[in-house]
Amino acid sequence: MSDDTEVRAAxxxxxxxxxxxxxxxxxKTVVVAVSRFVRHGKYHKYLSRRARYKVHxxxxxxxxxxxxxxxxxxxxxxxxRWAVLVILGSxxxxxxxxxxxxVPS
Numbered sequence: 001m002s003d004d005t006e007v008r009a010a011x012x013x014x015x016x017x018x019x020x021x022x023x024x025x026x027x028k029t030v031v032v033a034v035s036r037f038v039r040h041g042k043y044h045k046y047l048s049r050r051a052r053y054k055v056h057x058x059x060x061x062x063x064x065x066x067x068x069x070x071x072x073x074x075x076x077x078x079x080x081r082w083a084v085l086v087i088l089g090s091x092x093x094x095x096x097x098x099x100x101x102x103v104p105s
Contacts, residue, residue, distance in 0.1 A: 018069050029054055029080060037049070071083055
């Protein structure tokens with residue numbers, strides 16, 4: 001085994017999640033909503049659960065509506081413990097202003 005694999009095995013795997021950017025108003029920080037389904041213990045119905053994470057975005061590349069993969073990191077601030085690993089897809093027209101378009105009446 002190489003040294004890199006030994007270090008990774010010693011520290012364990014960091015958690016990864018996929019979600020959608022819901023806010024990009026902070027500097028170098030985005031809010032990502034991660035949805036998951038859980039089954040109710042008694043009624044066996046699947047319920048949608050959502051968690052919102054404050055995620056570090058070093059280059060300010062993420063925009064609202066982007067699908068991203070995030071990874072667990074050391075604490076970067078009081079609320080930030082996650083970082084953007086990769087942007088999986090962008091939503092068309094996300095973040096563009098609606099200037100000059102007519103509102104249908």
